Amino acid sequence: METFGTHDGPGIRMVIFLQGCKLKCLYCHNPDSIATSGGKDYEVEKLVQMALKTKPYFGKKGGVTVSGGEPLLQAKALIPFFKRLKEEGINTNIDTNGRILNHFSKELLDDYADLVMLDIKHITEEGYLALTGMPNKDTALNFAKYREASGKKMWLRYVLIPGITDAPELLHALGNHFKDYKTIRKIEIQPYHKLGIHKWESLGWDYQLKDARENTPEELKAATKILEKYFREVKIN
Incomplete structure (x- = not known):
C-alpha cells in the first residue's frame, strides 16, 4: 500500500500493489511481487474504507491505482472493488502490462476503469522476449487496440534503458505504432534505475542488468524530443 502516491496516475493516489505476475522483467523493481502465491488478503470493503479515509487528499484528479505484480490476474476480484469506488465517486486506474484480456478484465476496463496505464516493454518481439522472459509482444498491442476502441483514456509507460530500449529507431517505431490513437x-518515460537490486539479491536471483547505467539528462531529452513528434504529452517520471 502507498497512501500518497504521486507517480501512479493523475493527482495524489492511494496505490495498491497486488501479488502475482506472469512476466519476469529484467529491470523489475518489485520482484517480490512476481510470485502468484503469498501476499495479504483484504476484504473489498476494508480497502474501500481505506480509500475513503484518503479521499480528502485526492482533490479533483486523484484516486486509487492498482498496480503489481500484474493486477489483471485478479480482475474478477477487482470488479466489485472498482464498482464500490465508483459508487463513492473515486477515480480508478489500472497499471498493467496488458497481457490479460478476458471476460473479467474487459468488464473491469469497460465499466469501472477511468484510466489504464499500459506498460510497453519493447516494440520488437526479440526485445520483448529478452526483457520479459515471455514471447508475444502483440498481447500488449492488442490490449491497447481494445482500449482505443472503447474510447476511454489510456496512458503509455516506457522504461528507457541505455543500449536496450533507447535507440532512436525503437522510439520512432513506438511512436509510429500509436500515432493515430x-x-x-500521454506517454511517461520511466528512467532506468537499479533500486530493486537488493530485492533480487534477497530472493537469491541474479540481476542481469548490473552493467546497465542510468540515463543521462541528454539521453532523456533526446528521447523526449523524438516521442513529442507522436504524442500530445511526454513526461519523464
Missing part, C-alpha cells in the same frame, strides 16, 4: 493522453 485518440485515447492516449
